[in-house]
Amino acid sequence: MTLETPLIGWHRQHGGKLIEFAGWSLPVSYQAGIVAEHLACRKAAALFDTSHMGRFRLAGPGALAFLRRTLSNDAARLGPGRSHYTFLSDPEGRPLDDAYLFRLPEGAYLLVVNAGNRGQDWAWLHGLDPSGAGLEDISAQMAMLALQGPLSSAVLGRVLGAEGLPAARNHCAWLDWAGGRVLVSRTGYTGEPHSYELFVEASQVGRLWTDLLEAGSGLGLMPAGLGARDTLRLEAGLPLYGHELRPDWPILSLPLARHGVALTPERGDFLGRAALERQAAELAGGQVAEVPCLIRGVAAQERGMMREGSPVLVEGRQVGELTSGTTVPAWRFKGGAPGDEHYSRAIGLACLERQVVAGQKVEIVYRGRALPGVVVNRLVKPGGNYLQPLL
Numbered sequence: 001m002t003l004e005t006p007l008i009g010w011h012r013q014h015g016g017k018l019i020e021f022a023g024w025s026l027p028v029s030y031q032a033g034i035v036a037e038h039l040a041c042r043k044a045a046a047l048f049d050t051s052h053m054g055r056f057r058l059a060g061p062g063a064l065a066f067l068r069r070t071l072s073n074d075a076a077r078l079g080p081g082r083s084h085y086t087f088l089s090d091p092e093g094r095p096l097d098d099a100y101l102f103r104l105p106e107g108a109y110l111l112v113v114n115a116g117n118r119g120q121d122w123a124w125l126h127g128l129d130p131s132g133a134g135l136e137d138i139s140a141q142m143a144m145l146a147l148q149g150p151l152s153s154a155v156l157g158r159v160l161g162a163e164g165l166p167a168a169r170n171h172c173a174w175l176d177w178a179g180g181r182v183l184v185s186r187t188g189y190t191g192e193p194h195s196y197e198l199f200v201e202a203s204q205v206g207r208l209w210t211d212l213l214e215a216g217s218g219l220g221l222m223p224a225g226l227g228a229r230d231t232l233r234l235e236a237g238l239p240l241y242g243h244e245l246r247p248d249w250p251i252l253s254l255p256l257a258r259h260g261v262a263l264t265p266e267r268g269d270f271l272g273r274a275a276l277e278r279q280a281a282e283l284a285g286g287q288v289a290e291v292p293c294l295i296r297g298v299a300a301q302e303r304g305m306m307r308e309g310s311p312v313l314v315e316g317r318q319v320g321e322l323t324s325g326t327t328v329p330a331w332r333f334k335g336g337a338p339g340d341e342h343y344s345r346a347i348g349l350a351c352l353e354r355q356v357v358a359g360q361k362v363e364i365v366y367r368g369r370a371l372p373g374v375v376v377n378r379l380v381k382p383g384g385n386y387l388q389p390l391l
Contacts (some may be wrong), residue, residue: 005051006143006202008208016225022116024052027225034227035329036373041190041232042331042387043338044220045149047212048229050197054118055329056125059108062132067109069270070128071101076260078103080189083170083187085260087251088113088121095245097121098260100187105174108134110183110199112144114241128268128271129239143205145198147212148190148232151219156196158215159208160184166196178211179286180204189229191236193382231328235347235379236387237297243308243323244295244349251349252279254295293320293351297376298364299390300346306364312350313363313370320352323363330389337386345389346371347379 003024008187011018016027021379026049029037040046058067067075087095097117102110106211113121122137147156156165160175165184172185180201188195200208213221230240239245239254251272253256261276275290282290300306306325311318325348331338349366356362358377363370 003052005049007049009302010206010209011049013033014223016223019226022052022114023094024115025064026052026229027223029225030223032222032375034047036224037222037224037228038329039331039342040220040222040295041149041158041192041224041228043150044222045147045155045216046190046222046224046228047150047209047216048146048148048224049209050146051143051202052115052299053139053144054113054115054121054137055142055144055199056111056113056122057108057136058111058130058133059133059136060132062130063109063134066128066130066133066135067111068268070125071099072270072272072276073101074264074267075101075103075109076267076327080107081105081166083172083185085256087257087260088124089251089272089276090247091272091274091275093279094247094249095176095251096124096247097259098239098245099150100210102172102185103182104172104183117241130160132352134354141202142199143202145200145205145209145212146188146190146196147198148192148195149221150189150192150194151216152192152194152196155212155216155219155221156184159211163192174231178204178207182208189236189238190232191238193378193385193387212293230324231326234324234326234349235328235330235389237349237378237380238322239295239349240324244351249293250279250291251276252283252291253293256295288354291354293353295323295349296327296352296356296358297379298322298348298350298373299364299376299379301372303344304346304347304364304369305366306346306367306371306373308348308349311365312352312373313365314356314360319362320350322350324349325364333383333386333388336384345391346373350375
């Protein structure tokens with residue numbers, strides 16, 4: 001049976017093009033289309049229904065000890081109202097899932113996992129004996145939205161008030177709203193300098209959704225679907241499980257993963273630690289047995305197409321393949337801000353041999369055509385309130 005979020009009725013009534021994703025019926029886009037939704041997020045703001053994500057709460061006396069031995073990052077580093085990126089690792093240092101862990105202001109923990117892995121993550125964690133951790137699946141009771149973009153703070157302030165909004169990345173706070181509370185976190189999946197994720201009771205999410213859209217109607221806010229969510233995260237160089245993270249690849253094949261792995265001596269042992277230490281030592285020492293490839297950004301230097309699975313060549317020899325790839329829109333900037341014109345560019349992420357580094361000229365082969373490209377460290381950069389494309 002296909003699952004539905006509490007906002008499914010709104011999506012149907014407002015032109016959402018529904019597809020099945022990870023067992024859920026979700027909008028890939030609305031009437032404006034993916035390009036308009038992507039551009040709205042980069043210039044103004046976009047609102048996403050992310051209630052399909054899995055949400056596990058831990059509130060028992062053994063919660064911290066359980067999280068420290070089962071997740072790759074160290075939960076002991078989180079003070080109340082803080083969050084960080086982390087992994088569920090198998091004993092060989094391979095990703096079962098990537099996740100975000102929040103320590104709520106009252107001290108309980110919230111673990112947000114990928115929708116397609118929610119069932120296996122739940123079974124995995126239960127198999128690791130969460131006695132005393134108070135592990136609870138609250139995905140059906142708590143809904144989740146993402147409000148992203150340079151004007152998202154202004155939109156949110158009109159609904160929840162500007163006072164008390166998290167001021168820094170990875171901070172979160174409960175704010176009063178409509179007789180209840182909303183957990184507001186300065187996190188998100190678009191790379192935007194201004195990005196929020198909102199957690200609210202499922203019974204209240206419809207009102208919060210419409211309040212946010214009304215507050216942002218004069219600011220350029222658009223509802224956005226899975227299509228723009230994917231192009232935005234790709235442009236920001238963020239991984240998608242099953243693409244840049246795969247259960248047979250070492251976690252540290254993803255350079256971003258270093259932010260989600262804590263190997264400090266005081267941390268003690270945790271699942272996958274020995275394997276992750278081997279991966280980290282190899283990356284530091286230049287060997288290639290444990291981590292033969294790394295995920296890198298690739299930008300086309302001509303107009304063309306690239307897709308997942310496209311071979312990447314250096315002087316005619318294949319050195320890897322794209323894990324994600326598409327054509328994304330981008331604003332032309334004037335005076336440090338987006339102008340009125342936009343263009344398209346072909347970009348991707350690729351798993352490449354370790355000796356291939358940023359600046360390397362490559363060819364990306366798609367449908368028989370070799371598209372000239374270059375390996376890059378990043379495809380965008382923060383610039384004030386905006387995320388600017390790197391040409």
